[in-house]
Amino acid sequence: MTFEIKYLEKPDLNKPIAIAGLPGIGLIGKVAVEYLIEELDAEKFLELGSDKFPGWAIRENGLVRGLKVYFHHVNIDGFDRDIVLITADAQASSSEGQYELSEKIIDILEDEGVDTVITMAAFLDSEGNKSPVVGAATNKETAKKIEKNGVGLLNNGRIVGMNGLLVKLGTDKKMKGFCLLGTTKDRDKDPQASKEVLSKFSNIYKLDLDLSSFDEKVPDLPKFKPPKIKMPSVSGGESETSYIR
Template sequence: MTSWQVRDEAKVKLKNPILVEGLPGIGNVGKVAVDFLIESTKAKKLATFFSYTLPHAVFVNEKNLVELPTIDAYYTRISGRDIVFLIGDVQPGDEVSCYEFCEAVLKFSKNMGCKEIITLGGIGLQAPPKTPRIYVTGTNPATIKKYMIEGVEKKIYGVVGPIIGVTGILAGLAEKEGIEAVVLLAETFGHPLYLGVKGARALILLLDKKLKLGVKIENLDKEIKELEDETLQRTRDVTQVQETSKLSKLKKIKEEVNYIG
């Protein structure tokens, strides 16, 4: 039994939908990219995902009010097709919760009639790249081929290690549900508090070209900068909560070991 609840925020029938995931991760490239696309396409909230395994903390927003960490789905219709964006403040906190969350997302996607998903993530480098490259992998060669444009690398084997978290697991579980999946990874600096704006920009331009999103390039850099401060602050807050939780668990284990031994 899954620990995740899905609450519908809108009753709509979607047309040939495709899901694009952008949760926090390396450089937050996926989150920054999807945040921007939600704003620029004026996407509307479709559903909210909730679990008691989310971090035990709230954010204080610019109105000085508390907000629980959320993971939401938004939708927008472009050229007769619906694009569903999966965005959130956090990722599931442990391995079991991650698998359960991805299964909940895939069930949600299947019920919508979604036959393809795109997950976004970063490849952490030792220094910020001047011109981030994008690598692509996925569930089958035909799906990968659709995203092969100039500047996109498909020879990813040996370049990156395991793709950790929702970006990897969502794609990995998709095939058994009959859903095609592609993973787009942008190079970025590997520091946990670094925001990979250049990597996010590269992902946005690729998605704009392939999905015909109509992104206004002249607004891209300005709007990404506006998203940057809020994203960075929330990343710091969540990181602090998760590290505190880990330390508490380690302390408890140590006390139990000392007591037994």
């Protein structure tokens, strides 16, 4: 098996955008997307299995299952576009696997008519010099849009892992997109950073998301913490001290 796609339903989506939050530093993106799934009562419509994941399985209610990517869809009252919400049990364990799994996700999104890919992740800022949420976009127009809504633009550095690759690879399919990165000093779970990312996303699309129950629900999001996986190393200059994922 390289990929196993299981459709639970085939939704009829209206001008959908996609939001992905995969496990990474502080679980910032994953917690943010898991909250949206829970709060908005999004419906799961697809599961994607792959042998590109790390070599471990999940114990759940006495059973063992493999790792997956999960696709949900939802429509928010007052917003004229459907939203596809994507999360996963883990990221792929190698650089090659990250590219292949990201490309498969983008292929699925293309089939569903998605034209905008948004990822939520973390920016490790040990000195606390950055805005609560920073980001980068695929074009100047989108960059100006997110900056206008309180997102600090990153001028350099790299977004490591699939949360960066999804936005980049989307451009190969003529999709635009951007990354929203919650700044954190902690590699462990940082709920406040997840909440800041959701707030900025809400501002960008004028959604008026209700975050009043976030602090109450976040202890159960996600339902487990994956083991630490050593990511593929990347070379770079000594001046690049911040880590983005």
